Amino acid sequence: MRKKSAYTPPESVLQSRSPQAKALQPSPRWYAPLMVALMLIGLLWIVVYYVAGDRIPFMVSLSAWNFAIGFGAMVAGLVMSMRWR
Numbered sequence: 001m002r003k004k005s006a007y008t009p010p011e012s013v014l015q016s017r018s019p020q021a022k023a024l025q026p027s028p029r030w031y032a033p034l035m036v037a038l039m040l041i042g043l044l045w046i047v048v049y050y051v052a053g054d055r056i057p058f059m060v061s062l063s064a065w066n067f068a069i070g071f072g073a074m075v076a077g078l079v080m081s082m083r084w085r
Helices: 011-017 031-055 057-062 065-083
Strands: none
Touching (some): 031 065
């Protein structure tokens, strides 16, 4: 088999990308704890709603919106996990 040479882009392409490419900064220290906290709060919200939702007055008044609140918090934590560096 014939060995293929490695592709090297032209210098004009490399120089034009340099100013546009910026180094990604790491996430702040509070980002990861907030991300995990949102996922846990969402999970706990749904568990509490299932276990004792009929005994907690504000959860009774929210009814099916409890799922939106719980899953919304979990989804927010998951979206944050995709942006975490």
